[in-house]
Amino acid sequence: MQTIFSYFESIPSSHRSLILVSGITFFWLLEGAVPLFNFNYKKWKHAIPNLFFTFTTIIINFSLAFLLLKTADWVDVNNFGLINWLPEMPLWLYVTLGILFLDFFGAYLAHFVEHKVAVLWMVHLVHHSDHNVDTTTANRHHPIESIIRFAFTLLGVFVIGTPIAIVFMYQSMSLIFTQFTHANIKMSSKFDTFLSYFIVSPDMHKVHHHYKLPYTDSNYGNIFSIWDRIFGTYMKFDRDKIVYGVDTFPDEVKNSSLKELLKQPFQGYRKPTNI
Secondary structure, rough: HHHHHHHHHHHHHHHHHHHHHHHHHHHHHHHEEEOOOOOOOOOHHHHHHHHHHHHHHHHHHHHHHHHHHHHHHHHHHOOHHHHHHHHOOOOHHHEEEHHHHHHHHHHHHHHHHHHHHHHHHHHHHHOOOOOOOOOOHOOOOOOOHHHHHHHHHHHHHHHOOOOOOHHHHHHHHHHHHHHHHHEEEEEOOOHHHHHHEEEOOOOHHHOOOOOEEEEHHOOOOEEOOOHHHHHOOOOOHHHHHOOOOHHHHHHHOOOHHHHHHHHHHHHOOOOOEEE
């Protein structure tokens, strides 16, 4: 564990980029081999706006990374934060707790708030308005949302007290998991259910992308499923009945246009309706 910890303390930017590219490539190929849904779409055409938003997310995260570095260094030097106030523990447990709690602040809490605050929902809508969810959907976030998510992660680093090695571990895991859970891959339903007791599985997350409430407002987690189970936001739904998108924004042509997606947060508030 010490070797891994030391590696992530100074992981090169090129290695972090390689994780992103390798993940998309792997799940892209896997989707072609074992698809969950046989989408009637041109995969490259569908990917263009999603990859654009992936690129803007990278730019924003790298531009603001100095804030993470400064905060992580400060909590480390000052022994500040939840995991630093606990009794001394093995490194593996220290790292596990750091990643677990960062997953709460940077993923679950941020995601939950985006669904409950009207103005933030309109920003997050860009992610939900994809009618053909696949691995490229993972980072389909409007630039404003990328800033919001970064702010929640920064808050988590401060409150939890995570050193930069754990921050980079968390971000790398988060990236792979979001590509995995959005990938259009078909797994054994029983195995998927088994996974969902510990981590967010593909079927579990795809329920969240169903076009109507209450399913849209469920399964907010990214890495660990524990947060949805603790806070009562976990839901199951037959994966064969899932319809992607948002019922109040049904225009697939507009929802595939980069120009329209960039404008989407500034339209009138419309929440999905109940089934």
